[in-house]
Amino acid sequence: MALTMSDVARAAGVSVMTVSNVLNDRPRVGAATRERVLAVVAELGYEIDLTARRLRTGRTGTVALVVPRFDHQYYAELAALLATAFAENGHHLVVEQSNASRENELAAVSPARLRFYDGIVLSAVGLTAEDVTHLRGEVPLVLLGEQDLPEVVDHVMMANAEGARLATEHLLERGSRRIAVLGGARVGDVAGGIGPQRTAGWRAAHRARGLEPPEELVAPVSDHGSGGARGATTELFRRYPDVDAVFAVTDQLAVGALAALHDLGRRVPEEVRVIGFDNLDLLAQVPPGLSTVDPSNAWIVEQTVELLERRIADPAAPAVLRESPVRVVARGSTD
Amino acid sequence: MALTMSDVARAAGVSVMTVSNVLNDRPRVGAATRERVLAVVAELGYEIDLTARRLRTGRTGTVALVVPRFDHQYYAELAALLATAFAENGHHLVVEQSNASRENELAAVSPARLRFYDGIVLSAVGLTAEDVTHLRGEVPLVLLGEQDLPEVVDHVMMANAEGARLATEHLLERGSRRIAVLGGARVGDVAGGIGPQRTAGWRAAHRARGLEPPEELVAPVSDHGSGGARGATTELFRRYPDVDAVFAVTDQLAVGALAALHDLGRRVPEEVRVIGFDNLDLLAQVPPGLSTVDPSNAWIVEQTVELLERRIADPAAPAVLRESPVRVVARGSTD
DNA sequence: CTGAAAGCGCTAACAA
DNA sequence: TTGTTAGCGCTTTCAG
Numbered sequence: 172m173a174l175t176m177s178d179v180a181r182a183a184g185v186s187v188m189t190v191s192n193v194l195n196d197r198p199r200v201g202a203a204t205r206e207r208v209l210a211v212v213a214e215l216g217y218e219i220d221l222t223a224r225r226l227r228t229g230r231t232g233t234v235a236l237v238v239p240r241f242d243h244q245y246y247a248e249l250a251a252l253l254a255t256a257f258a259e260n261g262h263h264l265v266v267e268q269s270n271a272s273r274e275n276e277l278a279a280v281s282p283a284r285l286r287f288y289d290g291i292v293l294s295a296v297g298l299t300a301e302d303v304t305h306l307r308g309e310v311p312l313v314l315l316g317e318q319d320l321p322e323v324v325d326h327v328m329m330a331n332a333e334g335a336r337l338a339t340e341h342l343l344e345r346g347s348r349r350i351a352v353l354g355g356a357r358v359g360d361v362a363g364g365i366g367p368q369r370t371a372g373w374r375a376a377h378r379a380r381g382l383e384p385p386e387e388l389v390a391p392v393s394d395h396g397s398g399g400a401r402g403a404t405t406e407l408f409r410r411y412p413d414v415d416a417v418f419a420v421t422d423q424l425a426v427g428a429l430a431a432l433h434d435l436g437r438r439v440p441e442e443v444r445v446i447g448f449d450n451l452d453l454l455a456q457v458p459p460g461l462s463t464v465d466p467s468n469a470w471i472v473e474q475t476v477e478l479l480e481r482r483i484a485d486p487a488a489p490a491v492l493r494e495s496p497v498r499v500v501a502r503g504s505t506d
Numbered sequence: 507m508a509l510t511m512s513d514v515a516r517a518a519g520v521s522v523m524t525v526s527n528v529l530n531d532r533p534r535v536g537a538a539t540r541e542r543v544l545a546v547v548a549e550l551g552y553e554i555d556l557t558a559r560r561l562r563t564g565r566t567g568t569v570a571l572v573v574p575r576f577d578h579q580y581y582a583e584l585a586a587l588l589a590t591a592f593a594e595n596g597h598h599l600v601v602e603q604s605n606a607s608r609e610n611e612l613a614a615v616s617p618a619r620l621r622f623y624d625g626i627v628l629s630a631v632g633l634t635a636e637d638v639t640h641l642r643g644e645v646p647l648v649l650l651g652e653q654d655l656p657e658v659v660d661h662v663m664m665a666n667a668e669g670a671r672l673a674t675e676h677l678l679e680r681g682s683r684r685i686a687v688l689g690g691a692r693v694g695d696v697a698g699g700i701g702p703q704r705t706a707g708w709r710a711a712h713r714a715r716g717l718e719p720p721e722e723l724v725a726p727v728s729d730h731g732s733g734g735a736r737g738a739t740t741e742l743f744r745r746y747p748d749v750d751a752v753f754a755v756t757d758q759l760a761v762g763a764l765a766a767l768h769d770l771g772r773r774v775p776e777e778v779r780v781i782g783f784d785n786l787d788l789l790a791q792v793p794p795g796l797s798t799v800d801p802s803n804a805w806i807v808e809q810t811v812e813l814l815e816r817r818i819a820d821p822a823a824p825a826v827l828r829e830s831p832v833r834v835v836a837r838g839s840t841d
Numbered sequence: 842c843t844g845a846a847a848g849c850g851c852t853a854a855c856a857a
Numbered sequence: 858t859t860g861t862t863a864g865c866g867c868t869t870t871c872a873g
Contacts, residue, residue, distance in 0.1 A: 173617050175850060186860045191852060199858055218618035223850035226557050226865050233622075241576075241585035241601065244788060250576035254603045265600040266576065268589045282508050283553035287568075287622070397791040426791050433793035453579060456732040456761050457792050458768035510866055521844045526868060534842055558866035561849050 174217045183211040194219055225286075233263045234479065235288045237279040239271035239296050243395075244423065244451045246294060249315075252472040253292065260480055262289065273297035285310045290479045295320070296364070311482045313475050319363040325478040326492045327471055331365060334464040334497035335372025336379075338418050338446045341462070341499045343380055347416035347444055350377075351388040351407055353400055353428055354420035358386060366391070369420045369448065388414060392424060400427025401434075408435055415443055416505075422447035422454050422463055429461070429504070445504040460502030467495045509552045518546040529554055560621075568598045569814065571627045572614040574606035578730075579758065579786045581629060584650075587807040588627065595815055597624065608632035620645045625814045630655070631699070646818045648810050654698040660813040661827045662806055666700060669799040669832035670707025671714075673753050673781045676797070676834045678715055682751035682779055685712075686723040686742055688735055688763055689755035693721060701726070704755040704783065723749060727759060735762025736769075743770055750778055751840075757782035757789050757798055764796070764839070780839040794838030802830045 180187045185204060192200045193208040200208075211217075225231045236253055238246035254264040265288075269275035276297050278284060285291065290311035295318055303320045306312065314326040342350050352373045356366035370389060377384040390407045392399045400419065404427060408414060417432075419425035425447030429439060437443045439459060447454070450465035474493050481488055515522045520539060527535045528543040535543075546552075560566045571588055573581035589599040600623075604610035611632050613619060620626060625646035630653060638655045641647065649661040677685050687708045691701035705724060712719040725742045727734045735754065739762060743749060752767075754760035760782030764774060772778050774794060782789070785800035809828050816823055 173621075177850085187850090188852080188860060189858090192859085195852085201858060204858080218616055220621055220850055221618055222557060222560050222621050223865090224852075226561050226849090226867090227851050227853085229865085235600070241589065242579070242582040242787070244577070244579060244582070247577040247579070247582040251603065254576065263602075265570070265602050266585075267598075267600050268586065281553055283556060286508075286555060286557050397788065401791060423788070426788065429793055430791040430795075452577070453732065453758070453761065453788065456736060456765040458764055460765075512866085522866090523844055523868080524842090527843085530868085536842060539843085555866055558849090559868075561851090561866080562868045564849090 174215055179211050179215060179217050182215060183208045231287060231289050233265060233288050234290045236264060236266045236292045237269050237276065238266060238294045239269055241268050244453055245449050248452055249468060252468055253475065256472050256476045260476060271296050277302060280306060280310055280312060290483045292475055292479060311479060311486065313479045315475065317365045317368060322492050323490050325482060325490050327474045328494055329466040330494045330497045331368035332372040332375065334448060334466065335369035336376045337497065337499050338448065338464050339373045339376035341501065341505060342416045342418065342444055342446060343376060345444065345505060349385060349388065349414045350416040350418055351390055351414045352418050352420065353390050353404060354392045354424045355389040356391065357389050365420050373418055395421065395423060397423055397427035400424040401430045404428045404431035405434065417443060417445045419447045422449040422451045422461060425461055426454065439504050440506045450500055459504055462502045462505040463500050465498050465500050467497065471495045509550055514546055514550060514552050517550060518543045566622060566624055568600060568623050569625045570623045571599060571601045572604050572611065573601060573629045574604055574631050576603050579788055580784050583787055584803060587803055588810065591807050591811045595811060606631050612637060615641060615645055615647060625818045627810055627814060646814060646821065648814045650810065652700045652703060657827050658825050660817060660825050662809045663829055664801040665829045665832045666703035667707035667710065669783060669801065670704035671711045672832065672834050673783065673799050674708045674711035676836065676840060677751045677753065677779055677781060678711060680779065680840060684720060684723065684749045685751040685753055686725055686749045687753050687755065688725050688739060689727045689759045690724040691726065692724050700755050708753055730756065730758060732758055732762035735759040736765045739763045739766035740769065752778060752780045754782045757784040757786045757796060760796055761789065774839050775841045785835055797837045797840040798835050800833050800835050802832065806830045
């Protein structure tokens with residue numbers, strides 16, 4: 172059986188309350204008493220029961236990050252950054268997986284689950300606008316993700332269209348004229364999310380130069396893994412052999428494009444330029460070096476922590492939407 | 507304020523105890539009463555307070571996985587598999603990060619933290635043999651990782667030496683004779699962990715063919731990111747331009763090797779073959795396709811879940827060590 | 842089959 | 858400065 176506070180109190184010859192006061196650094200405890208209690212705590216190896224404290228105070232010292240998948244490199248890198256940032260604020264971070272399902276995302280912010288945490292950062296992909304309005308005020312929550320959602324909850328997102336515009340402009344500037352959008356959304360597809368927003372940027376870059384965006388080169392993917400992208404790219408080049416650049420809406424898709432181009436014997440960047448979006452650390456090294464759009468993860472993390480800590484402190488604070496700055500990182504794949 | 511059980515009890519005109527019985531599927535409740543309670547629960551949207559239950563019963567329904575880093579693809583893929591497997595056993599998985607520090611690994615299995623969880627899967631890299639013996643029996647725990655640790659705690663690991671031997675044999679068989687070990691450990695370095703174990707397999711493969719392992723081609727790395735590997739590989743080829751194959755002790759290091767070889771203008775696999783270890787999904791696609799050793803993650807996950815569930819049920823069960831089967835996955839980088 | 846009492850380990854509020 | 862009382866929301870035990 173684990174030790175309790177009264178074991179410590181008995182051993183130290185004080186009351187339970189005094190032990191509690193010492194352990195919580197509350198001021199009205201004599202120095203000698205404090206010493207004694209701490210000595211006993213150390214000797215016995217007592218550790219406070221956070222469950223009991225939580226039941227009493229409602230605070231846990233822990234915040235959760237809910238991501239669609241653990242094994243998507245983008246979320247993994249985000250989680251690592253958030254863990255460090257929250258640690259600096261005295262919050263412990265745990266990560267849960269929603270499997271990108273609306274049900275799991277809702278469950279993650281349910282009162283039952285929330286009681287484990289002081290706040291939640293939810294990287295949402297399945298949540299609807301309707302769901303979000305019902306969430307309003309229930310829980311200290313910061314939304315992450317590229318969905319268009321009602322501005323009733325704090326939300327940090329990327330400048331998606333702008334990033335896509337910059338990437339496309341980068342390709343146009345180097346002379347590419349038949350630029351495909353891998354993972355793009357066709358005109359009339361549902362709006363919101365990365366596909367549509369980034370495709371909009373691709374269109375904008377063309378129009379800014381007086382060019383008509385080649386809509387036939389919008390190549391949707393069925394899943395966001397690299398495997399699907401490989402197939403989609405192969406098919407794309409079969410139909411349109413004159414494609415001279417691929418803007419993949421994520422780095423993960425870009426990897427699939429690189430694989431397909433290798434299969435097809437098309438050289439990158441000499442024959443086809445490739446650029447991604449996300450600036451994943453792991454892919455910075457992959458030959459010939461993947462050009463990409465950097466979404467400023469450090470900035471995103473900084474804002475997220477600030478907003479969540481603020482909301483924990485003041486649940487009534489007005490909801491804000493913040494958009495991270497983006498920039499192109501040019502590497503070998505667009506030389 | 508959130509609803510409590512007595513709110514439900516009052517609304518349903520029964521006692522708190524009856525609500526508890528219904529919600530826990532305990533048998534001695536009349537069908538009509540059960541119906542009524544469930545109806546009220548649904549109508550009010552009541553959710554049980556797991557914190558309070560845990561204080562009373564000691565069970566939380568949650569298990570934790572502690573990994574050194576969220577952003578190492580290997581752990582990310584492992585976490586995703588474990589989440590699914592535990593979900594099938596009615597356990598919710600959360601993931602925490604230890605930053606590969608001994609202190610954090612110990613904190614993660616402390617009684618205080620453990621009280622949040624029914625059990626812990628600890629992917630250990632900093633824990634010492636001494637630490638592990640003190641852990642014995644304190645908590646439902648399964649260790650993961652390639653350290654040599656006392657067999658007093660359930661431990662699932664890979665067949666490291668065997669995998670390395672197979673990878674090296676695969677290279678020898680294709681004609682490579684100057685095979686470097688990137689991330690290897692020199693003779694006399696501390697034993698245990700992936701570097702030494704996998705380097706031992708590289709030696710064994712050479713000796714099995716009557717060849718003396720070229721110890722000068724053992725290339726340690728300072729960090730396990732791809733960046734360090736890139737530098738180490740460049741340096742390696744500067745000193746030993748005749749190296750004709752690289753066995754990287756992890757896929758992540760192999761990516762760095764590929765980058766360096768690209769920088770140096772050495773073609774893979776024509777001039778230099780490259781093989782990794784871990785079989786990361788993300789890298790399966792990277793051109794020319796990274797050959798690797800598959801550590802059977804599905805098997806590892808299956809064993810881990812089985813052992814942890816067993817230990818939760820029976821804390822006194824004898825500790826076991828299980829070693830996952832390995833096999834070479836040949837792709838373009840060793841063609 | 843249902844309910845009342847007690848208490849898990851802690852801390853807020855107040856009393857000494 | 859320290860101790861006492863009460864109770865967070867639930868479940869165990871035992872009585873009805």
